[in-house]
Amino acid sequence: MILIFLGPPGAGKGTQAQRIVEKFGIPQLSTGDMLREAVAAGTEIGKKAKAVMDTGNLVSDEIVAGIVSERLDQLDCKPGFLLDGFPRTLVQAEMLDSILAEKKRELDVVLELKVDEEALVFRLNNRIAETIAAGNEVRADDNEETFRHRLSVYHEQTAPLIPFYEKKGLLKEVNGMASIEDVSDQIHTLFAELENA
Numbered sequence: 001m002i003l004i005f006l007g008p009p010g011a012g013k014g015t016q017a018q019r020i021v022e023k024f025g026i027p028q029l030s031t032g033d034m035l036r037e038a039v040a041a042g043t044e045i046g047k048k049a050k051a052v053m054d055t056g057n058l059v060s061d062e063i064v065a066g067i068v069s070e071r072l073d074q075l076d077c078k079p080g081f082l083l084d085g086f087p088r089t090l091v092q093a094e095m096l097d098s099i100l101a102e103k104k105r106e107l108d109v110v111l112e113l114k115v116d117e118e119a120l121v122f123r124l125n126n127r128i129a130e131t132i133a134a135g136n137e138v139r140a141d142d143n144e145e146t147f148r149h150r151l152s153v154y155h156e157q158t159a160p161l162i163p164f165y166e167k168k169g170l171l172k173e174v175n176g177m178a179s180i181e182d183v184s185d186q187i188h189t190l191f192a193e194l195e196n197a
């Protein structure tokens with residue numbers, strides 16, 4: 001199973017992705033996590049990415065597509081994988097099409113987590129408070145101003161992927177405002193439908 005998770009920042013993609021990973025034994029490929037690892041490791045890519053990430057803007061299409069393409073060659077991606085945070089622009093979606101074609105793989109489904117954005121800002125502020133209360137460091141891009149900027153970047157650059165995948169007949173909507181359990185159930189129902197289709 002090869003799937004993409006689409007949805008604005010804070011929609012719960014990471015949480016649901018982890019559940020799918022556990023249930024189906026496929027890896028979660030989060031470009032945000034990969035870039036943060038590169039930043040922490042101080043690699044050339046990490047150095048280039050850090051300044052852009054801190055502002056909430058997008059790292060270059062070529063950099064992220066390169067990271068994803070390399071990652072797909074690892075053995076654990078053989079049974080399938082879940083893309084979380086990639087593609088994020090139409091150019092990336094087209095790059096992904098070429099990468100998959102080259103590797104003779106095919107996308108099965110794109111899940112769009114639909115959410116109410118003001119609720120996302122509320123969730124973000126809760127998450128910041130919880131992170132601070134747990135004594136952990138808050139991500140540099142986790143503050144309300146940068147978050148609102150990331151939402152606008154999502155609308156301008158990522159939301160056009162919704163009609164792009166709809167036209168390909170790959171898009172499935174999930175109500176992301178439901179509880180974590182309920183969102184998981186919706187996703188499992190969709191997977192069951194896909195298997196029986």
Ligand code: AMP
Nearest residue numbers: 031032053056057058059064085086088
């Ligand atoms: P995320 O953890 O998915 O919210 O990503 C955090 C930040 O990493 C984003 O705000 C971007 O700066 C960068 N990033 C992650 N994925 C991508 C991508 N596919 N294309 C460009 N930038 C990305």
